Amino acid sequence: MNKKKLRFVIGGLVIAAAITYMVFASARSTMVYYVTVDELLAKNTSFHGEGVRVAGKVVPTSITKGPQPTEVNFKVKDKEGTQILPVYYKGILPDMFKDEADVIVEGHYNSDGVFHAKTLMTACPSKYVPEDKQQHVSTEQLKSY
């Protein structure tokens, strides 16, 4: 490989390395654990203060609109229905938010035992939603970062 080609290859590698570094560094600093309700409750100490994303189902009749107009408290349960996690969220509610809805909340698990959600997303429980649209169409992201 002559000198000129070498310079191009090195230049390319430098850029590739820079981009790769950015990717890994950013992933490390912005990554969020994605767990189920029972996993969160089991490992609760290690998640205190860290951002975490939890998936679960809304417990029927647990939705209570808080004192402020946009506040809401509700409970999420895991697949078996045994573990319950109380959640607090302030913001406009997604369309499909109701009893038994599959939800994904992202936020912090506070020491008071309540999960403070920054974002609340719902997935459509319907089996009629075509598979190729299910994830895209029915999850709604509200509060931005």
Place this chain on the structure above:
Amino acid sequence: MTRYVLIMADIGYVVLLIAFGLCIYVPVVAVIGARTRRTPLILSAEKAVNAVFGLLTLAAACLIYSIVTNDFQVKYVAEHSNLHMPLFYKITAWWGGQEGSLLFWVWILSAFSALVVAQNKHKNRELMPYVCSVLMSTALFFLVLLVFAADPFAKLPPSRVPPDGAGLNPLLQNPYMVIHPPNLYLGYVGFTVPFAFAIAALITGRLDSTWIKSTRRWTLFPWYFLGVGILLGGHWAYLELGWGGYWAWDPVENASLMPWLTGTAFLHSVMIQEKKDMLKVWNVSLIILTFVLSIFGTFLTRSGVVSSVHAFAQSTLGYYFLVFLALVIAFSFFLIVKRWDLLKSKNELDSFLSRESIFLLNNLVFLGLAFTVLWGTLFPIISEAVKGTRVTVGPPFFNQVNVPIGLLLLLLTGIGPLIPWRKASWQHLKRSFTYPILGALVGGTVLFFLGVRHAKALLAFTIALFVAGTILFEYTRGTLARREMTGEGYLKAFFTLISKNRRRYGGYIIHLGIVLIFVGVAGSSAFQVEREIALKPGESAIIGDYTIKYQGTSFKSDPNKTVASANLAVYRRGEKLSGLVPEKHRYLQGDQMVTTEVAIYSTMKEDLYTVLGAVEDDNTAVFKFVINPMVLWIWIGGFLFMTLGTFVITLPTLEELRERERARQLEFVTEKKVLSRA
């Protein structure tokens, strides 16, 4: 014993089986014909390609017929249609569900294959057997899915046939959602053609730029349609999902973006091969990668691999796709290694300061973006495989990495066109770049003093000004040069300039569109203002310059749904601008889906975006108001400029049309002579 009544769906399934058989026939016969040099075999294979198109059209007709006639014993019809659905949505339910959309995909592929056969009757004869084989092998994969794993014509047992179907998801009964998949598929499927030509070129060893020149349009059109499809998805999300944004870095969104990024890189790097006969390995690999990502995108959208917690492929389809992808990658890799000698170029790059160099950099940047998106999208699966816990990354990750890389890309968009091929002298650079750079710096300073302090946005606007400056410079310089040469009037010189260099000046129009998109994205990301508030009828909220008065909510119902409409009046500085009516639709059937209808007051400066939340019994309503600056620029830049630019590039000139007519006449005369002699 019950009599078996033959219905259209049964015919459809049989037709799929025949097409399946033909898709095995074509590669076998075409390859044998090519290797033994027996033209009749090759011609038979090409005829079979046309037959596959005919058969799949018939199969599609059977499916649509079943839907339109409300034949609910067909499972697909029961799941995606109902008696009350408007005819238009019944027809488009063809691609509304998994099985139907796979049939739609392979139907488009068969149509494109037939078109390729027609276009290449008298050229690329050495490549065509292999092109047909690759196209039909891909079709075979989809037919395997349709016949064995996702049968659109599957029937329900008589006891389970419902009186009425479930109907299409209300969110899909929307014009945007109707045209969004077709555009994407035209893109994904379209990229199969240059891929097929690349494989054919590798197999036959004909690795000059013939295969590239033959597939110029077949690369640009899919690129365009995929881009429009992606924009439509974002536009739809903005209008329908009600969260105030247009892009969430969602796995499904990312899946469509990746092939578009590598496809754009490919569009640029082939120019280097055409000009300097270099980068052959690179180009061949890039189109293979684009095709792989297109299939991967098709797969990711429907397998549920990434989105759910702790769930692998939710349907077995995922495994089929992975096997197909593995085969494609392995086979392509083998071919590249086998043809390595023919792929190596004798030429080399002259200098860092050359257009080739900038294009290479552009390619690296695009691949960097694609890699970032891929990594972020697959991160949950990788982390689970490696560490055991699932971890995700969201918009913060994508924005942190992609914004700086994107800005670099924008900068290159301005530099590239102005740097000459081979080697640029400092004189030349000074002449070309001085005005655009000065203009950008002046503009940036002005913006700063006007109050724009957000660093990244200011940088984006400044670079955008630079790029716009270079494009303006190029158009001006070109028009003036023509005028000097021919003495034409300004307007005539302008249009003739474009028509004689359509690729270049059409490309600049597309670049201008990209600039507008960057500006719109920067504006709406950096300066978004949001307010959530509960209002009683009569109360007002203030956001930005606007005062919004809530006048109450009215309710309406029809057999399909109930609609809550909130009446808002928007004022600015005391003057009434408009009424806005954000709505909530609650569908009565099925799962009682609720959809949001956003109401937007759009100007070039900003969008006032209003969303209705919950309405209490006393008509107190919760609203989300968002000011999204410059969102209109994104749609104008994307839809208008990209379309205009692509149109300009592909429009044939009068001269070319005359040339084609002459060639066709010659063909006709020659064939007549041959026939009369026989």
